[in-house]
Structure formats: C-alpha cells, structure tokens
Amino acid sequence: MRVLLVEDDELIGKGIVAGLRKHGIEVHHACTAHEAEAMQKENTFHALVLDLGLPDRDGMDLLASMRAFEPHLPVLILTARDAIEHRLKGLHGGADDYVVKPFDLRELAARLHALVRRTQGRAAQVIVAGPLRLEPESGLAWLHGESVTLSRREVDLLAHLASADGRWVSPDFLNERIYGLCEEVSSNAINVHIHNIRRKLGAEAIETSRGLGYRLGWRPSS
Structure with missing residues (x-):
C-alpha cells in the first residue's frame, strides 16, 4: 500500500513515516500543499493522510482539489482540531475518516488498511x-x-x-x-x-x- 502523508511538521512526519512502514505501508511525505499536488500528479497512491494546518494553503481547500483530481482516493484527516464542528466539517468536506492528535500509530495503520479495503471493494473499471x-x-x-x-x-x-x-x-x-x-x-x-x-x-x-x-x-x- 502506498500512502501520501501531508504533514508540515517534519518531526511528526518522520515519526509517522517510520511507524507506518513497520506496518508494511509505503509512505511519501509532503510538507506543503504544493508538494502534495505535485506528488499526486506523478504517483499512484492508495490513500491520503492529510493534516489541515498547512503553511501554504488551507487543508480543506487542498482536500477539495485533490478530490477533484482523483474522486475516489480514500482520505484520512489527521489533525489537532478536535472540536465536533471541525470533525463534521472534515467528513462533510470529503474525508472518509478523521483522527485527532495525539494518536496511536497502530490504530492509524489499521484505519488506513480498512479504508483501502473498502475502496477496493467498490466496482471498478478493469x-x-x-x-x-x-x-x-x-x-x-x-x-x-x-x-x-x-x-x-x-x-x-x-x-x-x-x-x-x-x-x-x-x-x-x-x-x-x-x-x-x-x-x-x-x-x-x-x-x-x-x-x-x-x-x-x-x-x-x-x-x-x-x-x-x-x-x-x-x-x-x-
């Protein structure tokens, strides 16, 4: 499984990359919205892990543009915004799952595997x-x-x-x-x-x- 992680904090990003790789997940890390869009155009990802607090663009805006490019890409929002209003906004805005920091990497890996399984279960052109x-x-x-x-x-x-x-x-x-x-x-x-x-x-x-x-x-x- 290949996952695109969009997280502007280098230290947190490196920790997520290392942790998910232990669970057999290949992770590509982008620190900005600009980097994320460039990576999406050049690679095939099975899921997106998105932090909303990005330095160059609002995370929800990035989610909308990435959804337009790839409508069925599974998206998991990973953020410190824990208010119910933020969660609802994220889910209504196109996210498939929402995890609040701090989190357990084992749970994050399990949620990603579940998201991809559900996506692959849909009817797809072959x-x-x-x-x-x-x-x-x-x-x-x-x-x-x-x-x-x-x-x-x-x-x-x-x-x-x-x-x-x-x-x-x-x-x-x-x-x-x-x-x-x-x-x-x-x-x-x-x-x-x-x-x-x-x-x-x-x-x-x-x-x-x-x-x-x-x-x-x-x-x-x-």
Missing part, C-alpha cells in the same frame, strides 16, 4: 490486455499476476492506449489528454513515460510507428 491487468481509477496494476507500481500519468497513458482498441494514437493526442491544454510540458515528456512503462512492463507493452504514434502491444479483452 482493463485486461494480455498479461496486464489495470484499474485506472485506483491506479493498481498487475503483470502476470504480480503487482506493478505505475505513476498516475503512466496509468492514464496506458488507459488511453487501451481505449483506442488497437488504433495508433499520436503523441499530441496523448499530451493533450494526460497534461491538458494549459499545462506546459517538455517535448519528450510522452517519450519518457513510454520508456518507463516499457522498463516496468517489457518492451512489447507499447508499439511505436514513426508518423503514426503509439498503441498498446496487447489487445484489450472485450
């Missing part, structure tokens, strides 16, 4: 192509039944190729779908993603044709 099984919504992927870690953009790229159903997809189309029209990206950004996907899934995962673009090396099952 793409099956050759040895690849991909859940675009959750970002989970398996190759020959073994779990593979893909970034959020790698997942999106594979999903767009799969939806093309064997047709060639141009780099410009992929750039527009993955980054949008307003985000500035380097000219070789798609090539970098393709290289990383082939490194993780094998050279046959994506085919290339000069002048036509890319397509998935395996045909999706209907």
Whole structure:
C-alpha cells in the first residue's frame, strides 16, 4: 500500500513515516500543499493522510482539489482540531475518516488498511490486455499476476492506449489528454513515460510507428 502523508511538521512526519512502514505501508511525505499536488500528479497512491494546518494553503481547500483530481482516493484527516464542528466539517468536506492528535500509530495503520479495503471493494473499471491487468481509477496494476507500481500519468497513458482498441494514437493526442491544454510540458515528456512503462512492463507493452504514434502491444479483452 502506498500512502501520501501531508504533514508540515517534519518531526511528526518522520515519526509517522517510520511507524507506518513497520506496518508494511509505503509512505511519501509532503510538507506543503504544493508538494502534495505535485506528488499526486506523478504517483499512484492508495490513500491520503492529510493534516489541515498547512503553511501554504488551507487543508480543506487542498482536500477539495485533490478530490477533484482523483474522486475516489480514500482520505484520512489527521489533525489537532478536535472540536465536533471541525470533525463534521472534515467528513462533510470529503474525508472518509478523521483522527485527532495525539494518536496511536497502530490504530492509524489499521484505519488506513480498512479504508483501502473498502475502496477496493467498490466496482471498478478493469482493463485486461494480455498479461496486464489495470484499474485506472485506483491506479493498481498487475503483470502476470504480480503487482506493478505505475505513476498516475503512466496509468492514464496506458488507459488511453487501451481505449483506442488497437488504433495508433499520436503523441499530441496523448499530451493533450494526460497534461491538458494549459499545462506546459517538455517535448519528450510522452517519450519518457513510454520508456518507463516499457522498463516496468517489457518492451512489447507499447508499439511505436514513426508518423503514426503509439498503441498498446496487447489487445484489450472485450
């Protein structure tokens, strides 16, 4: 399980990271809202642990923007704001769980595992192509039944190729779908993603044709 922890206190953050890792949870730590949004765009996380007292942005505002980017990402608010009004605001604002500091790391780990189990129990779109099984919504992927870690953009790229159903997809189309029209990206950004996907899934995962673009090396099952 990969978790994004957004906690501005370095000491508390390091303690949470160390504690959750003992329970088999991989933790990526962001100290600001800006760092958290950048990490979310580049990685696939199974849950978000969010402190509301951030230095550059209100935590509830960050929650709303991260929810817009990934609607079904499980969110656990971890904060010193213990008034019932704060708890209700957090839960009504999109959080799935609310833990007040101080807390026991064993309970935090157990709550995260429960959140992810509930999320994975929901009906999800599944793409099956050759040895690849991909859940675009959750970002989970398996190759020959073994779990593979893909970034959020790698997942999106594979999903767009799969939806093309064997047709060639141009780099410009992929750039527009993955980054949008307003985000500035380097000219070789798609090539970098393709290289990383082939490194993780094998050279046959994506085919290339000069002048036509890319397509998935395996045909999706209907």
